[in-house]
Amino acid sequence: MVSNFALFVTRRAINAVITMFLLVALVFSLLHILVPSPVAMARIILGNPRASTGIINAIIKENDLNAPIYIQFYNYVVGLLHGNFGTDTFYHIPELLEIETYLPITLELVIIGQILGVLIGLYTGAIAAANRNRAPDYGMKALYLTTWSAPIFLVGFVMQLVFAYWLNLLPATEMVDPTLTAPPTVTGAPLIDSLLAGNWVYFWSALQHLILPAFAIAVIGFGLVTRLGRASMIDALDRDYVKLAYMKGLSKGKVVWGTAFRNAMIPIITLVALLFAFSVGGAVIIEDVFSYHGMGFFTVNAIYNDDYTAVLAFTIISGIAVILANFVADLLYAVADPRVRLT
Amino acid sequence: MGLSSIFDHLTRKPIRSTGKVSLGTVASTAESKEVKKGASFYLEYIRKDKPALAGMVIIGAFMVFAVFEAIMQELASVLGRPDLGWMFLPTNPLALYFNLKLEPPSLTNFPANLMGTNFQGQSILSRVLYATPHDATASVVVVGSAILIGMFLGSAAGYFGGWVDEIMMRLTDAFLALPPLVLAIAVAVVIGGGFTSLLYALMIIWWPTYARFFRAQALTLRNKPYVEAAKLSGSSSFGILVKHIIPNSVDPIIAYATLDMGTVILTYAALAFLGIGISSGYPEWGAESSQGLQFFPLQWWYSIMPGAVIAVVVIAFTLVGDRLQDLIGGRTNY
Numbered sequence: 001m002v003s004n005f006a007l008f009v010t011r012r013a014i015n016a017v018i019t020m021f022l023l024v025a026l027v028f029s030l031l032h033i034l035v036p037s038p039v040a041m042a043r044i045i046l047g048n049p050r051a052s053t054g055i056i057n058a059i060i061k062e063n064d065l066n067a068p069i070y071i072q073f074y075n076y077v078v079g080l081l082h083g084n085f086g087t088d089t090f091y092h093i094p095e096l097l098e099i100e101t102y103l104p105i106t107l108e109l110v111i112i113g114q115i116l117g118v119l120i121g122l123y124t125g126a127i128a129a130a131n132r133n134r135a136p137d138y139g140m141k142a143l144y145l146t147t148w149s150a151p152i153f154l155v156g157f158v159m160q161l162v163f164a165y166w167l168n169l170l171p172a173t174e175m176v177d178p179t180l181t182a183p184p185t186v187t188g189a190p191l192i193d194s195l196l197a198g199n200w201v202y203f204w205s206a207l208q209h210l211i212l213p214a215f216a217i218a219v220i221g222f223g224l225v226t227r228l229g230r231a232s233m234i235d236a237l238d239r240d241y242v243k244l245a246y247m248k249g250l251s252k253g254k255v256v257w258g259t260a261f262r263n264a265m266i267p268i269i270t271l272v273a274l275l276f277a278f279s280v281g282g283a284v285i286i287e288d289v290f291s292y293h294g295m296g297f298f299t300v301n302a303i304y305n306d307d308y309t310a311v312l313a314f315t316i317i318s319g320i321a322v323i324l325a326n327f328v329a330d331l332l333y334a335v336a337d338p339r340v341r342l343t
Numbered sequence: 344m345g346l347s348s349i350f351d352h353l354t355r356k357p358i359r360s361t362g363k364v365s366l367g368t369v370a371s372t373a374e375s376k377e378v379k380k381g382a383s384f385y386l387e388y389i390r391k392d393k394p395a396l397a398g399m400v401i402i403g404a405f406m407v408f409a410v411f412e413a414i415m416q417e418l419a420s421v422l423g424r425p426d427l428g429w430m431f432l433p434t435n436p437l438a439l440y441f442n443l444k445l446e447p448p449s450l451t452n453f454p455a456n457l458m459g460t461n462f463q464g465q466s467i468l469s470r471v472l473y474a475t476p477h478d479a480t481a482s483v484v485v486v487g488s489a490i491l492i493g494m495f496l497g498s499a500a501g502y503f504g505g506w507v508d509e510i511m512m513r514l515t516d517a518f519l520a521l522p523p524l525v526l527a528i529a530v531a532v533v534i535g536g537g538f539t540s541l542l543y544a545l546m547i548i549w550w551p552t553y554a555r556f557f558r559a560q561a562l563t564l565r566n567k568p569y570v571e572a573a574k575l576s577g578s579s580s581f582g583i584l585v586k587h588i589i590p591n592s593v594d595p596i597i598a599y600a601t602l603d604m605g606t607v608i609l610t611y612a613a614l615a616f617l618g619i620g621i622s623s624g625y626p627e628w629g630a631e632s633s634q635g636l637q638f639f640p641l642q643w644w645y646s647i648m649p650g651a652v653i654a655v656v657v658i659a660f661t662l663v664g665d666r667l668q669d670l671i672g673g674r675t676n677y
Contacts, residue, residue, distance in 0.1 A: 020520075022517035023521070153632055157646050280525065285617070311529050312529060315526065
């Protein structure tokens with residue numbers, strides 16, 4: 001059994017690595033199909049369409065842009081393996097330094113938002129399934145159809161308006177109260193760092209500032225979980241063991257939450273990885289709306305500065321994050337449902 | 344690709360284009376005549392559900408107005424009379440009226456102030472209406488091109504199998520590993536600004552999902568007796584693909600494509616919100632919302648109103664698409 005599981009993990013890991021390689025190849029070839037000439041590429045790297053010929057030639061030489069395409073690709077891949085995402089054309093520092101600053105912040109935001117979203121989705125999905133074709137079911141459907149059809153920024157605006165400006169419950173923008181001194185950077189994620197330093201004031205402030213954007217990420221994504229959760233709950237509620245539970249005289253609540261819910265959870269695991277991809281994309285907008293300084297902020301800045309190396313670095317990083325999330329979801333699925341390991 | 348589309352990936356059972364539904368019941372007879380019958384059948388089915396009917400009406404109004412407005416704007420530029428472009432709008436969406444700036448939504452000056460005015464005193468309603476052609480174009484062109492590209496690549500991959508299939512599927516894997524918004528940003532930034540290049544960017548990234556669909560369809564269809572019969576009677580592979588595989592794969596795509604048109608509008612709005620692909624002097628729904636950010640929350644209507652319009656249009660697409668999904672998934676009785 002153990003060897004079976006190890007085989008499964010190995011196979012999935014190899015798959016993930018291949019997909020990552022293809023992702024890099026895709027980004028590279030898209031770039032070179034869209035920008036075929038070395039001169040145009042040098043202009044993009046410079047972020048300046050009116051650069052003089054001398055500077056452009058220097059850039060071409062420096063980046064080996066005249067080399068055959070496979071050598072450029074080789075250099076690119078080797079560079080990425082060394083953590084070289086290029087030099088930021090605007091700040092003139094390695095992209096890796098910026099990513100190290102911003103990535104933990106976004107990961108913290110997206111993961112917390114994701115957990116919230118899955119919880120809301122599971123809860124609403126179970127309620128909808130238990131009341132199939134009655135008012136709560138239609139209510140939930142109306143709710144999630146609305147939230148997944150609303151533009152992401154609108155969700156952010158409405159939440160700011162209601163919870164921050166109208167009810168005055170939470171701060172609307174920024175990551176933390178700017179008057180506080182930050183704890184020493186260990187992981188880069190503000191919540192974890194302040195916990196490690198025992199700085200409760202900072203932790204509390206960071207948490208307050210995190211709730212709204214994380215909740216916004218949960219709101220834009222939970223509908224997916226609701227929908228699949230409902231379908232899978234309905235499936236589970238029709239099973240014989242649920243009927244048996246009813247016949248034993250258990251209350252409806254006990255059957256729904258105790259028996260059916262646990263079995264209906266399994267398909268949700270795969271969904272979480274897909275939802276993660278969606279949330280990473282949504283986080284760009286959410287961070288912009290909430291002035292939350294993570295990868296989204298970094299990307300939006302890069303867009304304004306025509307900083308293409310930064311945008312591509314973000315693209316590759318989020319692709320890798322999504323592939324890893326898929327890998328983890330595969331493993332969790334195999335743990336939860338041993339039948340999967342056989343395939 | 345948004346949430347709804349991800350969901351369809353997960354829950355799509357082997358698609359039953361030949362289920363209880365009376366369109367092309369015997370797949371071999373599903374030719375153009377049958378497809379036409381299918382269209383009216385779909386409309387009839389939508390009409391039975393009130394929310395879906397409302398969605399259909401909104402989509403109809405949106406599309407008709409967008410075409411009309413596009414013709415007016417085209418006329419305006421051809422005839423050199425820019426005022427034709429806003430002849431049927433409440434006010435001129437491009438002129439500046441600083442004395443009217445940042446007025447809240449009200450019934451005064453009806454209907455210009457219905458959504459309030461922006462920083463330059465322009466009616467937000469006029470600007471939103473003026474921008475409709477872009478969003479309608481984006482949704483139709485991007486989904487249409489994705490269907491076309493996905494249709495040929497996906498059906499070919501599924502039908503031929505082997506290394507063609509392997510290459511296609513690994514390629515779509517790489518595309519689908521990225522959040523679509525992120526990929527769209529990357530491609531759009533590299534291509535450069537402007538509406539047309541934004542359309543290209545969306546077209547480049549949008550087809551893999553459809554390729555997957557058509558591949559799955561082709562895999563189930565390629566062993567059908569009528570395909571074998573066509574093979575035996577000496578039809579070329581291309582002929583079989585175009586005449587038999589593709590026509591029989593299209594039906595289930597309709598529901599997905601309807602949902603997807605809403606997703607395109609959302610992605611387009613998000614890109615415009617980030618300042619990608621907008622040109623100065625032409626309003627965009629997402630860009631309007633983003634300009635309002637600096638007047639938020641005091642002048643809340645500036646950013647909320649354009650966003651709300653996007654939400655209404657996308658909800659309309661979702662309602663119709665969801666209804667069609669029920670039909671194709673066979674989840675309701677009819």
